[in-house]
Amino acid sequence: MRSMLFTQAIDDALAQAMADNPRIILFGEDIPLLRRNLLVRFGPGRVRGTPISESAFLGAGVAAAMAGLRPVVEMYMVDFLGVCADALLNHASKIEAFSGGKWTAPVVVRVPCGGGYGDGGQHEQSLWGWLAHIPGLTVLVPSTPADGGGLMLAALQHDGPVIFLEHKLLSETWLEFLGSGARSTVQYDVPADGAKGPVPQNWEPVPIGKAFLRRAGGDVTIVSVGVGVHRALEAAQALETEGISVGVLDLRTVSPLDNAAVREVVALTGRLLVVDEDYEGFGLSGELSAVVLEAGISCKYARVCTQTTIPYARQLEDQTLPSKLRICAGVRQLMQ
């Protein structure tokens, strides 16, 4: 088995798909440089740079998908979707419904998200819950290189709009560009298993909407995505020494949720801790409690999420994003 870095894996799966399907094209700001390895293999016709006009080029991606291409539109950061949310809220997500099911927009929006490297509150948001609120959008959040590549492949085969969120703390290229700038004087708490890991020789799609149990545990179930999964795994390991058995379910897909998997694991332990780097209110953490309650499963529940605008100062940032410390506290609270 090969081993790859997180973004390398995603790019590799993308390259495999591009070789198979000439309708896949790529564009976004600085893409010729950022995806230079794809540029020199697939040519400037399929790998394009754009002006800083997110509304125009994301909207164009949606329409190009309707007209037969399979565009991968890259945005610099999920935070910047604020300037072009209309393309997702009122167009990509609604074409299928509006057309009476006759027309779809199979566009993949690839966009870095997440914090942990001191870039401040306009550049470290997660927003997957915000996006998942909109019916008609598929929202993917891989936490390992293997899932990154596999979900990218699945996204490229999906017949509708997909938001593919690439956590910057896992991404060797984004973290270097935005965080370290190749300095050796800074350290970030990068989850090793998320940043690098085994990947298949030939990419196969990882099914959309299927969660994956990263760790079994009988006392408490943690449900999470992205970097939160790794924080949860660290916490679970630490709690083992206290005699608490913690399971960790990696959702991988935020929308559509794998309701069955969530219910199954929570029914088992009767205790649900949601670890969500996205904002706490009106998002994923609430939705998961509803999914469980709707099924008539009663459970103890707590959540460790981002509650406020993410502070710039590293220390404040660490206190704000879900951490092993806060997760352990959350689990212990549920065990009382």
Add this chain to the structure above:
Amino acid sequence: MRSMLFTQAIDDALAQAMADNPRIILFGEDIPLLRRNLLVRFGPGRVRGTPISESAFLGAGVAAAMAGLRPVVEMYMVDFLGVCADALLNHASKIEAFSGGKWTAPVVVRVPCGGGYGDGGQHEQSLWGWLAHIPGLTVLVPSTPADGGGLMLAALQHDGPVIFLEHKLLSETWLEFLGSGARSTVQYDVPADGAKGPVPQNWEPVPIGKAFLRRAGGDVTIVSVGVGVHRALEAAQALETEGISVGVLDLRTVSPLDNAAVREVVALTGRLLVVDEDYEGFGLSGELSAVVLEAGISCKYARVCTQTTIPYARQLEDQTLPSKLRICAGVRQLMQ
């Protein structure tokens, strides 16, 4: 006591505030005509029309608020916030945090929302849960003329950004403009107590973040906002004949939620039905279940929300938006 129509009450409270506070100004598309009664009282300097440039004028409203004005920015519909979400997501909501608590943006964004008059999926969304996901935004959804005026007054005194959502089905002017066009040949299911009602002689602020129990009931608690409150009240009345006692809590403020009130009523009945015209997933309905579970209250739970893009056809629309029929079914399910 005076009696007023829904939008008339909001405008009346706004007029009272404008007379008291010369820093309140009003702008948005077509505002000189839409708020002509305010225009002729406060002059064209304080009541302005804008180009169809929501990003520019909403962003300008945020900055004008920072610089000492109290702008009320009107948008045609909440759906259109997609084109200018950045002003809310990355600016209005974050100024206070970014400045270390030293600077705020007391802007009121007044924007029609909601469906029930056959305008289709890009023009009938509610999106209060979507907005409430963003920390730092206050989101108000009045359901009666009295709350409309009182909450508008509170919004104008609040030291931060407020989204004031005005349901089009309750608004005599919006419904005429967009729905009936003064025709007598169309009928919409307008909740009478929401469209018209008693209002105080002199407006006092209705406190932000305080829910109001519209109806007490011992078997099931319905929590809702806006038009949903009235649908719930109708359902509660109908269910009375079946011997089911249903309480209805009107949140009035979606963010910040009145957690205490929610927990209190749900603890009483042990059964929570959320009626939410906004999208079901990752929104208000999930958040309410989390609020209850977090407090260690166990309850039976169900929700009646909008699950998909809102269809155009009136009949399909009626099946999609929360209706008395679906609410009754939801309550009965919880009683099983």
Add this chain to the structure above:
Amino acid sequence: MPPDLWTLYALMLKSRLFEEAVAKLWHDGLISGEMHLGTGEEAIIAGVVANLREGDAMALDHRGTAALLMRGVDPVLVARELLGYPDGLCGGMGGHMHLFSKEYLAASSGIVGAEGPAAAGFALAAQYLRPGSVAIAFFGDGAMNQGMLMESMNLASVWNLPVFFVCKDDGWAITTKSVEVTGGGLNERAQGLGVATVEVDGRDVSAVWEAAHIAIERARSGQGPTFLHAHCVHFEGHLLGFPMVRIADHPLREMPGIAIPLTLSILRPGGAPLRDRLAGLRTVVASVLSTMRDPRRDSANDPVARVRATLESVPVRLHELEDQSQKEIDHVFASALMEVPS
């Protein structure tokens, strides 16, 4: 080849008769919500659409019906969609602001300015999959102030996309006069975004056809986007039941409901000094008056009547065409109003 006026007239007439029938259904309460007609802009739509061929795409605004009909979409399907029937063009899911035809690569949006990105995307796909094809964006003068439309013009320019940006300028955005909220000039603006421009009288279908022909051929041959500034009027005002038009049509009936609260408000204590109040009143009165005197109320601006006048020299053919059109539309609505399948 010069435009065949008979063909263009037939297109325009079809649309006009169809929309007049729609207006009736709307008044009868059979169509819900907002209803924006394209009556008054038919010459622009016909002059452009008559230049299209298979593989070309259209991004439409809130007045998309005319373009779809002229492009060849089954009018019964459109009518049944407006009526909200499950076998309408979009299964009753879209309605009049969200009409979609995958077959004809035509997509509507009720979001002002969204036609820009959509046309750019259609044109991008054309570059790869259907070289020589073009994409049209139809939008109004008000949309020119929406950032994403301006962004799209720039994108089309730098990517050399085969887009034809068609601005149907009626001078109004609902109740707002565009000159009062639009700085500079629309043509300068498009040029500042790298797009070639042409201006025509949008009431003159031949002029539009000529301009469109050149621009579309330019785009087809890889010479990039063009912006068309075409002037027109909208007879119904912004939408059916438009208050300003109601006032103009029935001042005695409509004025009291407006004038009484206005008078009460202007007299209320607290607020601006009298001078400002009067300035406010002047604004309101000017709006109402400008609707009354508006060229959109003047049938001399009717593009259908204008082309008809030039065809009157062949009365037999003209009446035959008109009878035929009317019959077809009658037939369309007879079918459209047939019972809903269940």
Add this chain to the structure above:
Amino acid sequence: MPPDLWTLYALMLKSRLFEEAVAKLWHDGLISGEMHLGTGEEAIIAGVVANLREGDAMALDHRGTAALLMRGVDPVLVARELLGYPDGLCGGMGGHMHLFSKEYLAASSGIVGAEGPAAAGFALAAQYLRPGSVAIAFFGDGAMNQGMLMESMNLASVWNLPVFFVCKDDGWAITTKSVEVTGGGLNERAQGLGVATVEVDGRDVSAVWEAAHIAIERARSGQGPTFLHAHCVHFEGHLLGFPMVRIADHPLREMPGIAIPLTLSILRPGGAPLRDRLAGLRTVVASVLSTMRDPRRDSANDPVARVRATLESVPVRLHELEDQSQKEIDHVFASALMEVPS
């Protein structure tokens, strides 16, 4: 009154020395995340800011430090904010892209183009509360393609807002050459939005000051917005640690990490024909070369050095000023690095 070059030089020097110290702290790992310096654009900032007075406002982009320092914000507070200390300018909550000073009505944003709406809003408030005051928007050439900035120019035009739109054109948006993604011309574009324009050499602080003086006085006296197109360079490239600059500085060290995957990729089976691959490679190579040959690497473009050259005729005063400036900055950072209060 003509610009006093000594004052302008002092402003520029203060900012330059401050940012050089910041770069050290960043390299030492004491500052996290992205760090965009304004080194190279000081003449533009100084020429504009020297024209401001109490009540004027500034909307800043991701390079806001220079403007804040020149405006008079306490440099210790700024430094401690960049270090993320709880008693920094924003309590450590904002960081370098989100520097705010309510006292000086200065607000930053890391969202490209957001300076447009912000300056329009500040100017609107000025119209009511501080007549005669103005608002500045500082932004780059890349931001000119962001819809909300274009919308804001139009809004400022039609509302006659006292805004001075200052475009610091370094020709680049990160790794993208602006000419390749920008249609038309920036001045035409601004004019098409109704805004008056002026173009200057942004390396020449006197020229900027003159242009700014006229534009700002125009705005103060109610004559509306102006757009300044000023050319400059950024010595550090887009941000500290910018890969293109690293390659240019240390080609032998940096190239392998880039060249190896590139070569592997170009050789992989499946994909474009050789011709397209080579075209792709040419694009990458051209980018790297253009950074190496870039004028931003040429110290002749240094605005600080340029103004210094004209002051060298008075060496004593010059050295005194420079010693004084250096001392002040040393003192600032000595204070800034003092222990964090807890």
